[in-house]
Amino acid sequence: MSSVKRCRPTSTRGLPALLIGALILTGGSATAAQQDTLHELAAAQDTLHELAEAQGKYFGSATDNPELPDAAYSAILGSEFGQITPGNSMKWDTTEPVQGQFNFAKGDVITEFAAQHGQTVRGHTLVWHSQLPGWVGALPPAQVEAAMTRHVTEEATHYRGAVTAWDVVNEPFNEDGTFRTSPFYTAMGRDYIATALRAARAADPDAELYLNDYNIEGLGAKSDAMYALVRELLDEGVPLDGVGMQAHLAVQYGFPYQMRANMQRFADLGLDVAVTELDVRMQLPADTAKTATQSSYYRQVVEACLAVERCVGLTVWDYTDKYSWVPSAFPGQGAANLYDENLLPKPAYSAVRTALGGEDDGGEGGEPGVLKAQYRSNDSSARDNQIKPGLQLVNTGSATVSLSDVKVRYWFTSENGASAYSTWCDWSPIGCSTVTHRVVAAGVPKTGADHYLEVGFRSGSLAPGASTGEIQLRLNKADWSNFDESDDYSHGSGTSYADASKIVVYVGGEQAWGIEP
Structure with missing residues (x-):
């Protein structure tokens, strides 16, 4: 036109x-x-x-x-x-x-x-x-x-x-x-x-x-x-x-x-x-x-x-x-x-x-961040004894983001009330040594979400338009009993990376992407 x-x-x-x-x-x-x-x-x-x-x-x-x-x-x-x-x-x-x-x-x-x-x-x-x-x-x-x-x-x-x-x-x-x-x-x-x-x-x-x-x-x-x-x-x-x-x-x-x-x-x-x-x-x-x-x-x-x-x-x-x-x-x-x-x-x-290149006019709340989460399932079964999410972050903004300020939460359910977990980073182009990971019990359990895998970073930065690349993660219960991921809040069956609104990203403690359960 x-x-x-x-x-x-x-x-x-x-x-x-x-x-x-x-x-x-x-x-x-x-x-x-x-x-x-x-x-x-x-x-x-x-x-x-x-x-x-x-x-x-x-x-x-x-x-x-x-x-x-x-x-x-x-x-x-x-x-x-x-x-x-x-x-x-x-x-x-x-x-x-x-x-x-x-x-x-x-x-x-x-x-x-x-x-x-x-x-x-x-x-x-x-x-x-x-x-x-x-x-x-x-x-x-x-x-x-x-x-x-x-x-x-x-x-x-x-x-x-x-x-x-x-x-x-x-x-x-x-x-x-x-x-x-x-x-x-x-x-x-x-x-x-x-x-x-x-x-x-x-x-x-x-x-x-x-x-x-x-x-x-x-x-x-x-x-x-x-x-x-x-x-x-x-x-x-x-x-x-x-x-x-x-x-x-x-x-x-x-x-x-x-x-x-x-x-x-x-x-x-x-x-x-x-x-x-x-x-x-x-x-x-x-x-x-x-x-x-x-x-x-x-x-x-x-x-x-x-x-x-x-x-x-x-x-x-x-x-x-x-x-x-x-x-x-x-x-x-x-x-x-x-x-x-x-x-x-x-x-x-x-x-x-x-x-569009204009100054923020102060509309209520503004926009809290410039990162988005993408996800794919690396798990061949939703009912085995491990959860294997693949995650990557993309900087969609115009400024560099310090990864040490970033936390990512992937929600799941334990089924049997398990409280002890092991977590792993199997591979990432940014190096698993820079990736932190732990399982946290949700303060208020909700349908499909009584625990979350929290992922953070010890160092590094993400330039505008850049991606962390794939972060291959894995977790299991201490007793190695099975999960049923089919109704987990953050779980998806897609095998190609796609934007994931049910995985939430925080920058400096402020929610920047996704919808909490």
Whole structure:
């Protein structure tokens, strides 16, 4: 997507959310002294988009029509972000609810808002299996292609010049990399994707055309399927400019495996990459550990995009918990966004600012560390007489970390109340002589976690971007009785290293990574 220089109203440019809200609640009036103070604050703090723009990227937010009458919300949306994506107002059930009868009124509200605030718009979405009006699914297969082509043509033509990029086809794959069943795939097979892209290009030659999906952020079966598809499309001369990675993440799951490398392989095909729907949800209630992990995930996504030249920008899936889709889609989960329900920035906001090169604005709590833990199981059986975790630490920050300040905890259960253990470091490239290890009884035993293996370091340091490499660990009970690791909190069955949120890292006594049991 081409970079578009923004011009913002000077009255709210870069203002912190709390100050914008205060101005709106007073009708936007302020004394001369207050105005001077506000402008000084605005000049002192760049917005997220301005920080991203300095790095050659954009930073945006999704929005939707019901939110826009909220004046405090709209003030932040219009000042902090350089790009917006309509959550629902450009989807098929809204724009063509009856065959051949188009209604673009809601989408027009979004594009007009963007034009007023100097923002670009990402169109979302032309072809998707969900939120279809009933008449589409009722069409005979022989009529689907013509209906789809007309829909794409009408909508892309209407928004020509107002939309800079389109999610032309959304979520074409199942989790295992097979094509998702939809009226379009049933009627045309995988050719529906090429047909939709060609129709979009004909209707708007200047818009960037994307395929968009979730759970393709890291390397895996689904992203491999997307990679194979786009290679085939490019070989066939089908118009395609980029791949959108939604990035709906959750702290209870590991961070996407090798996100940067995955982005880069798409970029190496000559495609742009965009993070299109970023949020990081958690099981409620939120706590310090979950918030720290959330901040780390947000930071890592930003850093991955910054490291890949053809990653053009990032969009959060609405910026505030007040209007998040998560609680309704994932009962018991939430707190997924950069701002809380009162439109105040959270620690994740500070983490994003810092990753973009800005100064920490003092968002509550900040970010406690820059290390992450990765884990693989080195044990062929979960029910033998030893536990064999493989661990490594990665410095994802920009400063060197002293390993002597670091502790790592791996939680497990003893089953029979054992209190005496032996621990071993079998091999590590940093030298087992520098690695300390002991078993500690948990102060408050919890399900899957009545003891933990605590790993530390006598010396050494970890430079930015560096890894300790594998640390092969082993422990046994003094009586050599068997464990049952299957329900242990930190245990996993993966045999390749992956980010492990249930292994917790502390730096200088402060929790820097992971979720405690």
